[in-house]
Structure formats: C-alpha cells, structure tokens
Amino acid sequence: MAGEWRGRILTFPDRSGIRPTPDRVRETLFNWLQPTIVGAHCLDLFAGSGALGLEALSRGAAQVDFVERDRISTTAITNHLQLLNSAGGDVYTQDAFRFLQGSELTRYDLIFLDPPFGQGLLERAFLLLKQSKISPQLQLYVEIEHELDDLQMPEGWEVARSGGAGQVRYMLLRQI
Numbered sequence: 688m689a690g691e692w693r694g695r696i697l698t699f700p701d702r703s704g705i706r707p708t709p710d711r712v713r714e715t716l717f718n719w720l721q722p723t724i725v726g727a728h729c730l731d732l733f734a735g736s737g738a739l740g741l742e743a744l745s746r747g748a749a750q751v752d753f754v755e756r757d758r759i760s761t762t763a764i765t766n767h768l769q770l771l772n773s774a775g776g777d778v779y780t781q782d783a784f785r786f787l788q789g790s791e792l793t794r795y796d797l798i799f800l801d802p803p804f805g806q807g808l809l810e811r812a813f814l815l816l817k818q819s820k821i822s823p824q825l826q827l828y829v830e831i832e833h834e835l836d837d838l839q840m841p842e843g844w845e846v847a848r849s850g851g852a853g854q855v856r857y858m859l860l861r862q863i
Contacts, residue, residue: 737764827860
C-alpha cells in the first residue's frame, strides 16, 4: 500500500472468486487518479478484498463505500479499517446490484468496478449505472479478463486510460 499507510501489509482471506488487484496495477491506477483522488467520494463495488478502496483512502479519498456480499470479506475490510484507524470507510454486506438500485449515486466521484470474472456482472452494472442519476464528473475504474475483447462500453463513456498485466486488463472511463 502507498500513501498515508505506505508500507502497511494487509492480509486478505482466501475466498473463491476474489482476487486483490495486483500492486503494480494499483500503483498505475492511483498515478492516473493523483489529480482527483484527494477528497473524492468513492464506491468500491464488488469490493472483494477491499484493496482498491483501502488504497483510495490511503491516498486521500474522503470517503469509500465498500460493497461486497461475502460476509467473511466484509468482516476483513471492517477489521482493516479499524486497524488503520480510518473513519472514512463504510462497509455494506449486500448484493452490488441492490446497492446500485437503492443508492444516491450522484455523491460518488469514482466507482471501482472489479466484479468476479466470467459472470456478465460488469455489463449488468453498466446497465444500472446508465439508468441512474450520476455525477457528470464520475469516473469508472474497470477490471476485466485479459482475453475479453468485446466489452460493450456504456453509452456516453470513453476509455481515458488503459493497461494490462497478467490475466487482467484495466481501464479508467470518463463521460464524454
């Protein structure tokens, strides 16, 4: 981890379908986000290990809402927030789609979308976001399988930055 909690090593439960974003990818992402992360309100949807949201808090985000349906994972995220003495994180043990349908999304500046691979969850999240009222400055960070070539971008969005590492392609999307 970098930022305020630089050098802190956190352990995550080994859960099926949950893969923390690799350090190299997180470093690249937060270099991209450096001009906008301080004071940002973030949503770590499909939070899994919570690595992205925890890194955002470490780098100066004002608030991160972590949404993950796996109770063991949300307990680990809660424990990490307590260990780091962070008041800027709220953890929700909830289905990501129910959260999207029942939340006021205009409060978010950045949404991390890193769902389990191979289940069509990203496309469904895009559809719900399209139907929601969102901030015009909202940025989306997306991780997908490296071999996925036909990602249907949400209408009105473009890839601002992208990269790849190992099994993962990642991109930062912005509204056009």
